[in-house]
Amino acid sequence: MPMKMTLLMASLSLAVSTAAAQANTRLLVNCFFGSGHQVCTDVIPAWIEEVETVTDGRVTARILPKSVAPPPEQLAAVERGLADVAVQFNGLIQNRIQGPIVAMQPFVGVYDAEKMSVALWETNREFFPDEFDSVHLLSQFVISPGRLYSQTDTPINSLEELASRKIWALPGPLAxxxxxxxxxxxxxxxxxSNEIISRGVVDGFLGVDADALKSFQLMPYAKSNTHFAKPIYTTSFSMFINPNTWAEISAEDQAAIEEISGAKLAAAFGRAWDASSARAEAEYADVGIEVIEADPAFEAALVEASAFVTEKWLTDAAAAGIDAEAALEFYKSRLAE
Known part of the structure; x- marks a missing residue:
């Protein structure tokens, strides 16, 4: 065979093999919530199915049987390549990112996780789309609002009562x-939280929503829930993919994946939390959890006492290059619509 023909065939073979290698990507998805949680059983599996559909099977994925890292280290796990895709609680990486903390400001959210999730993603696109510089961001979302529970027969409905307690609180602003x-x-x-609350180390807890109350098996330890007119706190998460893995995917398939991620995936996360929380709240009466409407004076005092959290975030976000005041107003306006 002539030398030129041999070289041509070798080049074609290399091109075909390279294209084949680039055409198929399998994503390893980490889910730290637990095998029975709706994130691991419903939301992410549905997203995986859509990814495989919109890429005609060129991109597939599977959820790892066990989390490769504890909750605070989800971002680090993806950066190090231990998983390709993961979800991270934004409150645990506030030394790295500030934008999505806009949805975690006290008394800013609403009792509608789907609406908050879409509003957060829209705020991200408008004000801090490139904040993650070590991974590729797929979506951001907000879960059902955190609640205040008493483990004693006395509800927590005043500053004095709160101050008299030992409270488990979610890390970050609530703590x-x-x-x-x-x-x-x-x-x-x-x-x-269960290992602290179930052992009686505390006599109240703040920050878990109704979904977490059930999924973390905390219902037996709650005697009452103090319900505020506006949520005292909401929690936001980010979902991202390793940049090297993302680069393996063709531009066409990247666009298709982003189309079914972003706001659409954010809404799916929010809907799942709304539905799960509603189911859990429906069980309150059966398990003896009384819902107490917050004394307006207590709520007003908490609003005033928590103002420093938003003031600090506005300063920190502005220092990170975000138009923080505009972002906060935009997020609140999206919730009001």
Whole structure:
């Protein structure tokens, strides 16, 4: 065979093999919520199915059987390539990102996780789309609002009562607010809340929503829930993919994946939390959890006491190059629509 023909065939073979290698990507998706949680059983599997459909099977994915890292290290796990895709609670990476904390400001959210999730994604696109510089962002979302529960027969419905308690609080603003109000505070990631609350280390807890109350098996330890007119706190998450893995995917397939991620995936996360929380709240009466409407004076005092959280975030976000005041107003306006 002539030398030129041999070289041509070799080049074609290399091109075909390279194209084949680039045409198929399998994503390893980490889900730290637990095998029975709706994120792992419903939302992410549905997203995986859509990814495989819109890419005609060129991109496939599977959820890892066990989390490769604890909740605070989801971002690090994807950066190091231990997983291709993961979800991270934004409150645990506030030293890295500030934008999505806009949805975690006290008394800003609404009792509608789907609406908050879409509003957050729209705010991201408008004000901080490129904040993640070590991974490729797929979506951001907000879950059902965190609640205040009493483990004793006395509801928590005044600053004095709150200050008299030892409270488990979600890390971040809630822990800071609770400390400022002179209550004793124990703070861990939500997935570790049961080991603190079930052992009686605390006599109240703040920050888990109704979904988490059930999924983390906390219902037996709650006697009452203090319900505020506006949520005291909401929690936001980010979902992202390793940049090297993302680069393996063709531009056409990247566009298709982004089309079914972003706002659409954010809404799916929010809907799942709304539905799960509604189911859990429907069980309150059966398990003896009384819902107490917050005393307006208590709520007003908490709004005032928590103002420092938003003031600090406005400063920190502005220092990170975000038009923080405009972002916050945009997010609130989207919720009001």
């Amino acid at each position: 800071e607010i609770t400390k400022k109000l002179k209550a004793g505070v124990v703070s861990t990631p939500a997935v570790q």
